[in-house]
Amino acid sequence: MWRRLLWTMLLAVLASPGAGQDSDRRDVEGKLLALEKVGKLQAIQLKDLKMLNDVLDENFVFVDQDGLLLNKAQILAYVQKATSMQYFASEMTVRLHGPTAIVTGTYRLNGVVAGKSIERHGRFIDTWLERKGKWLAIASVSTPLT
Numbered sequence: 001m002w003r004r005l006l007w008t009m010l011l012a013v014l015a016s017p018g019a020g021q022d023s024d025r026r027d028v029e030g031k032l033l034a035l036e037k038v039g040k041l042q043a044i045q046l047k048d049l050k051m052l053n054d055v056l057d058e059n060f061v062f063v064d065q066d067g068l069l070l071n072k073a074q075i076l077a078y079v080q081k082a083t084s085m086q087y088f089a090s091e092m093t094v095r096l097h098g099p100t101a102i103v104t105g106t107y108r109l110n111g112v113v114a115g116k117s118i119e120r121h122g123r124f125i126d127t128w129l130e131r132k133g134k135w136l137a138i139a140s141v142s143t144p145l146t
Contacts, residue, residue, distance in 0.1 A: 029094040032101050032128055035135055040126075041087045044079055052076060057129065057136040065122055065144045078113065085111035089124075099130040106145060121145050 039055035042048070053076060060072040070078070079085070092105035103126040110119050120142075127139040 025096060028096060028101070032094050032103055032135060033092055035128070035137075036089065036092060036103055036105075036126065040137065041089055044082075044087050045085055047079055047082065047085075049076055049080060052079060055135075055137055057138045060137055060139065062140045063142065065120060065142050081114055083112040083115070085109070085113070087111075101128040101130075101135070102126070103128065107142075 035055055039051055043051040043055070053072075056072045056075065058072060060075070062070045062075055064070065087107060087109050089105050089107045092103060095102045095104075104124065106121075106123050108121050112118070122142050122144045124143075125141045126137055128135050129138045130136075
């Protein structure tokens with residue numbers, strides 16, 4: 001049920017037509033924010049590994065708050081072993097550079113992974129690349145906020 005609703009929301013945003021360059025830019029920014037919110041954040045919360053797999057590039061890399069470098073397979077495994085996870089993002093901004101986009105924002109993560117409670121608050125930078133009409137997350141960096 002949730003998966004169907006998430007896909008419907010995501011497809012509605014991705015299918016919205018634009019008129020003119022400013023409108024096209026806003027459409028792309030809206031698509032990327034939807035991918036961040038639905039494709040990544042809600043997919044993590046709902047442990048929707050298929051959706052998460054679809055938005056992460058095969059060569060996706062993530063640098064976490066502790067400086068640990070993780071690849072796509074490690075991210076999917078981490079999400080899969082989480083008992084619960086709540087991920088909230090705010091202050092998101094999209095900067096377009098041709099077929100590349102940088103999304104920045106802040107986040108709060110609460111959850112239980114492998115029986116261990118986690119709570120993090122930080123800033124993130126996500127890099128997206130448009131390939132064959134599809135946006136894919138290719139890299140992400142997270143830093144702590146005090």
